[in-house]
Amino acid sequence: MTTTNEKENCPADSVALGRAAWTLLHTTAAYYPDRPAPSQMDSMRLFMSTFADNYPCFKDFKQYMAEEPVRVGSRKKLSEWLCKQHNKVNEKLGKPSFDCKLVLDRWLQGSLKECNQ
Template sequence: MSTEAQPEQPAAVAEAPKRIPKGVVLGKDGKPCRSCTSFASWANQTKSSLKTPSSSGGSAGTAAAAAMAATAAAAATAGPPADCPADVETLGRGTWTLLHTIAAQYPTQPSPGQQADIKGFMGILSRLYPCWVCAEDFQKFLAKSPVRTASRDDFGRWLCAAHNEVNVKLGKPEFDCNLWEERWRTGWKDGRCD
């Protein structure tokens, strides 16, 4: 038997919930992370906590809990209200829109300073992104595929490849990177964006 004092675990680890619903991602502090979790999973977390009505509530308590669970389930399918914190899907869509729009406006012949700026921006984004799991994945992508900045097309295609890597991970279809500029800069040739 060792007489050495055992190090104390951080409170977040010692007090972690017994069961985390599927899809809820924990933050580095051991608590559920809103910006790493979809709104549907977040709502299911609330719903699952409502499934255990107290014995003193009787049928009225059970009915109220069921009604609240149904409301949470309906909200989950609709997505978060606009005035709520962004979930991982809202955050992702907004970020990809910003990044592809930056690529669409990136110079065709960027200066060395502009190239350094976009490389620096992508590096900072990979460290500050609110979803820590996503940030770490992006850091890994940057390590294996450094940002290409020689031209607008070079950067746009690199960004499309980065986005496609995430699409594959999420089980979504890949986008044809030959169409990146039409999608994000000029609009579709059929005129629907005019």
């Protein structure tokens, strides 16, 4: 899984799968409650852990989670934690780091200028 293949009805490569997976993860975090109930915190821990166990090919995410466990205390904490984990992958791939102060602008409010054009 090393090339880009976003053709309709074709298997996803690492780039297409990665974009889709980050969209799912960040959007899920963006809609997580500000004040989650204990059952929601347990459920989110389980979701992230099973995601990391099952995401194809790249096992570093599991290692990152072992080093820095998921923060499920609130939407902001979860979104910032996920942003940090994404930045670890970005760094590994030589991509620019994302400013985690903007993570909810990017994934919830859509207030970055390109969303309003």
